[in-house]
Amino acid sequence: MINNNLFERYEKLKEEINFHNYQYHVLDHPVISDSHFDKLLVELRKYEETHPEWITSDSPTQRVGIVPTSKFEKINHPVSVLSLANAFDQKDVIAWRERLIRLDSSVADAQFVVEPKIDGLTVVLHYKNGLFLQGATRGNGEVGEDITSNIRTIRSIPLKIPINNKKIKIPVNLFVRGEVFISLSDFENLNRKMLENGEKAYLNPRNTAAGSLRQLDSSITAQRPLRLFAYTILASDGEIPESQWEVLEFLKEIGFPVSETSELCDGFEQVLELSESWQSRRDQLNFEVDGIVIKINDLYLDKKLGFVGKDPRGSIAMKFPAREEITRLSEIGINVGRTGVLTPYAILEPVEIGGVVVKQATLHNFDYIFEKDIRVGDHVLVKRAGDVIPYVIGPVLDFRNGRERVFKVPDQCPTCGSHVQQVIGEVAWYCMNTACPAQLVRNLEYFVARTGMDIVGMGIKIVEQLVEEKLLGDVADIYRLSMDDLIGLEGFATKKAENLLEAIENSKQKPLNKFITALGIKGVGEVMASELARTFSNLDKLSKATEEQLLIIEGIGPNIATQIVEWFEQERNQQILRKLKEVGVWPQIETDNITRNDNSPITGKVFVVTGTLAQYSRNEIKELIEKLGGKISSSVSNKTDFVLVGENPGSKSDKARELGVNILDEETFEKMVKEL
Numbered sequence: 001m002i003n004n005n006l007f008e009r010y011e012k013l014k015e016e017i018n019f020h021n022y023q024y025h026v027l028d029h030p031v032i033s034d035s036h037f038d039k040l041l042v043e044l045r046k047y048e049e050t051h052p053e054w055i056t057s058d059s060p061t062q063r064v065g066i067v068p069t070s071k072f073e074k075i076n077h078p079v080s081v082l083s084l085a086n087a088f089d090q091k092d093v094i095a096w097r098e099r100l101i102r103l104d105s106s107v108a109d110a111q112f113v114v115e116p117k118i119d120g121l122t123v124v125l126h127y128k129n130g131l132f133l134q135g136a137t138r139g140n141g142e143v144g145e146d147i148t149s150n151i152r153t154i155r156s157i158p159l160k161i162p163i164n165n166k167k168i169k170i171p172v173n174l175f176v177r178g179e180v181f182i183s184l185s186d187f188e189n190l191n192r193k194m195l196e197n198g199e200k201a202y203l204n205p206r207n208t209a210a211g212s213l214r215q216l217d218s219s220i221t222a223q224r225p226l227r228l229f230a231y232t233i234l235a236s237d238g239e240i241p242e243s244q245w246e247v248l249e250f251l252k253e254i255g256f257p258v259s260e261t262s263e264l265c266d267g268f269e270q271v272l273e274l275s276e277s278w279q280s281r282r283d284q285l286n287f288e289v290d291g292i293v294i295k296i297n298d299l300y301l302d303k304k305l306g307f308v309g310k311d312p313r314g315s316i317a318m319k320f321p322a323r324e325e326i327t328r329l330s331e332i333g334i335n336v337g338r339t340g341v342l343t344p345y346a347i348l349e350p351v352e353i354g355g356v357v358v359k360q361a362t363l364h365n366f367d368y369i370f371e372k373d374i375r376v377g378d379h380v381l382v383k384r385a386g387d388v389i390p391y392v393i394g395p396v397l398d399f400r401n402g403r404e405r406v407f408k409v410p411d412q413c414p415t416c417g418s419h420v421q422q423v424i425g426e427v428a429w430y431c432m433n434t435a436c437p438a439q440l441v442r443n444l445e446y447f448v449a450r451t452g453m454d455i456v457g458m459g460i461k462i463v464e465q466l467v468e469e470k471l472l473g474d475v476a477d478i479y480r481l482s483m484d485d486l487i488g489l490e491g492f493a494t495k496k497a498e499n500l501l502e503a504i505e506n507s508k509q510k511p512l513n514k515f516i517t518a519l520g521i522k523g524v525g526e527v528m529a530s531e532l533a534r535t536f537s538n539l540d541k542l543s544k545a546t547e548e549q550l551l552i553i554e555g556i557g558p559n560i561a562t563q564i565v566e567w568f569e570q571e572r573n574q575q576i577l578r579k580l581k582e583v584g585v586w587p588q589i590e591t592d593n594i595t596r597n598d599n600s601p602i603t604g605k606v607f608v609v610t611g612t613l614a615q616y617s618r619n620e621i622k623e624l625i626e627k628l629g630g631k632i633s634s635s636v637s638n639k640t641d642f643v644l645v646g647e648n649p650g651s652k653s654d655k656a657r658e659l660g661v662n663i664l665d666e667e668t669f670e671k672m673v674k675e676l
Contacts, residue, residue, distance in 0.1 A: 010047045010054055015038060017060040029207070030400045033381075034290060037460055038086060061309055071216060072145035075136040077124060078175050078235040082141060084293065085311040087318040090272055093294065096270060096316045100296075103305060103313070110296050113244045114274045115231060115262040116282075117291035117317050120181030122209045124234060127174040131161045139211065141310070153222035154180065158255040172237025176256065178230035180211045183286045185651055186225035200371060201395045203381065204324075205288055227287075230256035243297045261285065264297065283385055284319065284611075286651030291319040324383045324394055325358075327351035332363065332376055332407050334414045337481065338442030339522055340431040342420060344369060344411070346392050353384040361390040367427050368407050375404035380386065387522060398580030399626050413438075423659065439469055440474070443520055447475040450619070451526055452518030453507040457500050475518070476579035478504055512538065512587045513626070521567045523560040527633065529627050532564075537589040539577060543568040554631075601672055603629035608636050610653055611646030613666050628673070636661060644669055 017040050017169040024030045041060065045285075048055050055061070074263030087093045100107040105467070115321070122138040136144035151157060161170060182190070182205040190208070191201040194469035203209040208605075212224035230251045234241050241247045245264045252258045261281070265271045271294055282289050295315040296302045302314030331347040344363040351358055361382050363369055372394045374380065384390040409429055413420055418433035431439065444463045466472045471485050479506065484495035513533035515525050525533070531553050536542040545568075550561040567573055580586065607625050609618065616624065620633045621644070636643060636655040643656040644664045656663050664672075 006047070006051075007054065010044070010051070013044045013047070014059055016039060017044060018058075019400060021060060029398075031326075031396055033322055033325045034319075035221060035325065035548075035657065038088075038319065040084075067550070072214070074139075074143050075134065076143055076148050077136070077139075077141070078173075080141050081124060081138045081177065081309075082307075082310060082312055084317040085308070086291075087316050089318075090275060091290070093272070093275065093316065100313060100499050102304060104301065107296070107305075108302060110269065110298060111243075111245075112271050113248070113264045113295045113297050114261050114265060114271060114278075115293045116285070116287075117293050117319075118179040118181050118229060118259070118277075119206045119288040119290045120179040121206070121213055123147070123178055123180050123213070123228070124306045125157065125176045125178065127170075129172055130170055132160045145214070145598055147213050149218040150215060150221040153218055154228055156227045156257045161254045161256075168483060169238060171236040171240070173235075173237045175234040175236065177232045177234045178228045178252065178256070180209055180213060180226055180228050181205060181287050182225055183227060183651075184288065185286055185655070186227075188538050190225060195371065204383075212261055216280070220243075228257060229259045230445065231258065231262075240300055244295050244302075245297050247299070259564065273282065280573040281648055283649040284648050285656055287360045290323075291317050293317050308342050312447075316605045320518060322353050323353040323385050324393070325351045325353045326379055326381055327358075329374065329376060329378050329380045329392070329395075332369070333555075334410065334435060336413060336415050336438035336442070338438070338439055338446050338520055340433070340436060340439050342366075342431065345409075346374075346408075348380075351382065353382065353390065354385065355579055355668060358382060358384060358390045361392050363392055365427050366429060369407055375406055377404040405413050415568050419600065436469065439474075444472060444478070445476060446520045447654055448507075449518075452514060452630060453510050454514070455500075455507045456503045457496075458503065462500075465491075467475065474579070476576050476583065476585075479580070479583035479585055508585050508587075509585060515539070515585070515587050516598075517521070518541070519567075522563045526622070527631070528555060528560070528609070530632070533589055534626075539581075539586065543574075543577065577589065580612065600629065604631070605641035606631045606633050606639055606676045608633050608643045609657070610644075611627075611649035613644075615666060615670070624673070 374423035413431035516529035
């Protein structure tokens with residue numbers, strides 16, 4: 001007997017999932033997050049497992065994708081372009097393997113290939129006699145859309161492949177499956193150009209890539225930085241490799257781009273280890289991944305295992321925890337920074353993203369709010385990646401009901417009530433009151449931070465407490481604190497007070513570059529501070545520097561030179577410097593046991609460091625390179641001389657290869673140092 005309530009829920013689920021499939025695959029305009037969609041699909045599968053008699057041909061579990069849009073010609077695929085079953089944790093992956101072993105015991109000793117699950121758009125490429133003939137989207141898995149003219153614009157896709165390969169003869173007809181995507185760095189550059197041209201920025205790389213491939217005018221597609229990774233041979237009328245790993249090697253050999261992050265695993269334990277490491281590795285990549293794909297390497301065994309429904313048994317996709325979710329923006333708050341800059345942030349209805357409950361997210365600046373048309377009350381797409389602060393990607397317009405409120409920049413500082421204004425030529429708005437309490441707290445916090453004077457035990461809460469007690473009016477007052485000042489304050493016992501005073505005293509020995517950084521001069525970060533310290537031996541000389549003298553230094557332009565000079569000209573800053581000198585905080589240029597050799601391979605060279613080094617922390621390697629006469633940069637460019645890579649390097653190493661920049665491992669760098 002049918003339970004009407006359950007059956008109605010089942011039917012409603014089918015309609016809802018089909019709607020979202022259409023929004024995602026045809027319109028490239030999803031209105032729910034991937035994790036929300038996955039939950040709906042899991043619920044539907046549970047109903048069908050319990051009531052298999054309910055399953056009909058229109059169920060989303062019985063087809064791979066969605067009907068292609070009508071604006072392109074339709075293409076019949078040579079075989080079904082299938083999707084994969086999902087796993088959401090290691091338990092699901094272990095259960096998948098155990099099911100396979102029950103079907104075929106040889107799976108127990110099988111090799112596996114682990115590949116990144118790229119968040120892009122699946123395409124099928126048809127080559128005939130080695131020439132690119134046709135390109136199509138996946139569509140509904142049986143019929144796709146002819147996007148040949150657009151595919152041809154993607155420079156990473158070979159238009160011709162060698163037909164007389166040494167290892168395997170290229171079949172007359174070869175169908176290759178791959179994923180089209182936009183790298184994170186390319187997406188950032190694309191959005192910057194869009195904003196410079198007065199156009200709206202795109203929401204995310206995946207939708208932008210999909211929309212680019214569906215342009216009727218291929219000249220528009222040609223302007224988009226599309227890339228492709230190939231990962232399987234879908235069909236052929238000739239001999240192909242017998243394992244997935246050999247397929248990847250073969251595709252690479254005949255000219256297809258293949259992800260270098262794919263790995264061959266001799267045993268299942270290695271698969272589980274990789275599934276753990278990928279959670280952190282994904283943040284080092286220059287492209288979006290939403291999981292990993294685990295495949296049985298032996299293609300004969302894979303084919304022998306067959307299918308369950310529309311899913312091949314021999315592969316599974318392990319989805320990562322969601323990094324994007326939709327929630328409601330309740331209000332827009334404003335922080336006041338150390339320079340008086342006003343920074344907006346989103347106050348959200350709490351939402352779980354990647355295992356963390358997110359209540360706030362950055363909105364970057366006021367222009368970002370207006371460019372994205374973000375309104376109070378909007379449902380917004382929020383992204384969280386690794387340790388990066390969550391940020392609002394943009395509003396989901398389909399949820400608007402007319403009650404949303406357009407945001408306006410306030411006329412007054414939310415902390416002190418003083419006038420705010422926008423500086424000509426800048427995006428930022430500023431509180432014009434230099435005595436604003438919020439600015440004082442932020443200046444103090446910046447001064448004592450690890451990148452500055454590194455006063456251990458003096459975090460933001462302690463700073464706020466000391467300001468509230470009127471013990472600190474500027475950074476110099478830190479060095480006038482006494483035991484009598486601290487004892488009696490809430491949370492301060494004798495030992496804690498002694499430790500803080502000792503840390504304050506030790507900070508007097510910090511080198512000049514740290515001191516310059518700590519002062520918080522606008523436009524002067526760690527790298528610039530090191531350049532200034534090398535050029536001027538102390539603050540007396542630096543404070544008297546002219547704009548002309550500063551402009552000689554590499555990396556300093558007219559704006560920064562003006563800001564440095566103006567900072568030292570302000571009477572309040574001069575007063576703070578006098579107070580610091582009186583209490584013995586006046587470092588000279590640091591000298592050490594390392595003799596600078598102007599003919600060494602390090603002197604004057606620009607280094608970029610990426611990945612985790614075994615022998616050095618990030619600060620230690622920076623200090624060592626600078627002591628040896630080198631320079632540190634945060635980004636790779638044509639001016640970069642060396643990129644020093646550690647474990648799990650990020651996209652900077654890829655950029656270095658593209659530009660032909662010298663790449664050093666830690667061992668090679670150590671040899672360079674020892675030779676000095």
